Amino acid sequence: MRVKVRYFASIREWTGLKEEEVDLPDSATAGELRDEVQRIHGSLRLEEGSVLVAINGYFAEPGAKLGPGDEVALFPPVSGG
Amino acid sequence: MIRVTADDFSIDEELRKIRAPSDGGIVSFLGTVRDEAEGERVDRIVIEVYPEMAVKQLNAIREEAMARYGVSEVLVIHRYGELRVGDNIVLVAASAPHREAAFDACRYVINELKKRVPIWKREHTPRGDKWVEGGRPDQG
Numbered sequence: 290m291r292v293k294v295r296y297f298a299s300i301r302e303w304t305g306l307k308e309e310e311v312d313l314p315d316s317a318t319a320g321e322l323r324d325e326v327q328r329i330h331g332s333l334r335l336e337e338g339s340v341l342v343a344i345n346g347y348f349a350e351p352g353a354k355l356g357p358g359d360e361v362a363l364f365p366p367v368s369g370g
Numbered sequence: 371m372i373r374v375t376a377d378d379f380s381i382d383e384e385l386r387k388i389r390a391p392s393d394g395g396i397v398s399f400l401g402t403v404r405d406e407a408e409g410e411r412v413d414r415i416v417i418e419v420y421p422e423m424a425v426k427q428l429n430a431i432r433e434e435a436m437a438r439y440g441v442s443e444v445l446v447i448h449r450y451g452e453l454r455v456g457d458n459i460v461l462v463a464a465s466a467p468h469r470e471a472a473f474d475a476c477r478y479v480i481n482e483l484k485k486r487v488p489i490w491k492r493e494h495t496p497r498g499d500k501w502v503e504g505g506r507p508d509q510g
Contacts (some may be wrong), residue, residue, distance in 0.1 A: 297420050298490035299501045339503075346423040348486065362420055362488070366504030369417070369424075369448060369489025370401055370460055370480060 290315050290357040294326065297364035300340060304330045313355065319344060320351030322361055340365060371443060372428040374421050374489075376451040378458055388443040388465040397472040398463035399480050405455045408506070410495045417450040417459070420488035424448065427487045431479055439475040441466040446479060448489060 295308040304326070311325055319342040327335045342349050343362040355361065371388070385396055405412055432444040445463045453459060460483070464475035483489075484505055491502040 295420070297488065298418050298492070299503065301418075343420075343423055343488070346426045362423065364420065364488055365490065365501065367484070367486065367488055368491045368502035368504060369419070369487050370484040 290317070290355070292322065292355055292357070292359045292361050294322065295360065295362040297362065299365050300333075300335075300363050303333050315357075317355050318351060319349040319353045319355065319361065322355060323351070323363065326363060335363070338366075341367075371445045372425055372432060373447045374419050374424050374428075375447065375449060378449070379447050379461060381461060384445060384447060384461055385463055388445050388463055390442055390465060392467060393442050393465045394467050395469045395472050396463055396465045397469065397476040398461060399476050400458060401460040401480070403453050403455050403457045403459060407493055407495075407502070410493075410497065412455065412493050412495055414452060414454050414494045416452050416492040416494070417448075418490045418492070419448070419450040421450075423488045428483065431482045431487070434482070435464065435475040435479050438478065439464075439466070439471045441471050441475040444475060444479055446483065448483070448487070450489070 291310050294311050296304050323335050327333055340363050345360055403415055428446050435444050441464045443465045447461045462476055462479045464472045466472040
């Protein structure tokens with residue numbers, strides 16, 4: 290399946306992309322997507338805790354299942370306010 | 371009552387939106403750009419936002435605050451883009467019949483915003499630029 294992945298802040302700068310489409314096995318998880326992004330953009334080191342994952346605008350645990358057409362976002366811990 | 375915007379705002383104009391005859395007060399918090407961070411001078415900042423998710427998260431936080439503290443209304447505006455020292459960053463305001471609930475709700479909303487709304491600051495200092503990631507120890 291294909292999911293749209295959006296990148297923000299330091300993760301966006303490291304990938305050099307605002308977004309891209311990523312192919313994943315059916316019923317892949319948020320954690321597996323993070324690993325796949327790590328594989329595609331080899332120089333990245335996406336350690337748990339240094340990157341947060343959101344699915345369709347809501348925070349997701351690494352074990353959360355993805356569906357076709359989902360919008361996933363990867364970004365660092367937030368610093369607004 | 372939730373907005374992420376590049377534009378500045380007028381506090382008077384915003385507070386007018388949540389004034390109501392049944393309320394006895396409004397508590398507001400205005401966050402501004404400080405000229406220093408962790409001992410370094412800050413010249414300006416750039417704020418990046420994931421707008422669709424930020425609006426969802428802020429709506430959820432607003433509803434939590436209203437349910438939890440029984441306040442009448444909660445307003446949140448957060449800016450993005452390039453901001454200079456002293457510029458407005460964020461306005462949180464809560465209106466209620468009595469002040470205690472309004473103080474509590476306002477504090478809750480700004481604290482939750484700092485924890486879970488997808489917004490990031492990049493600080494420009496004389497020694498270069500850096501992303502701020504996560505809360506800092508000096509933040510309550």
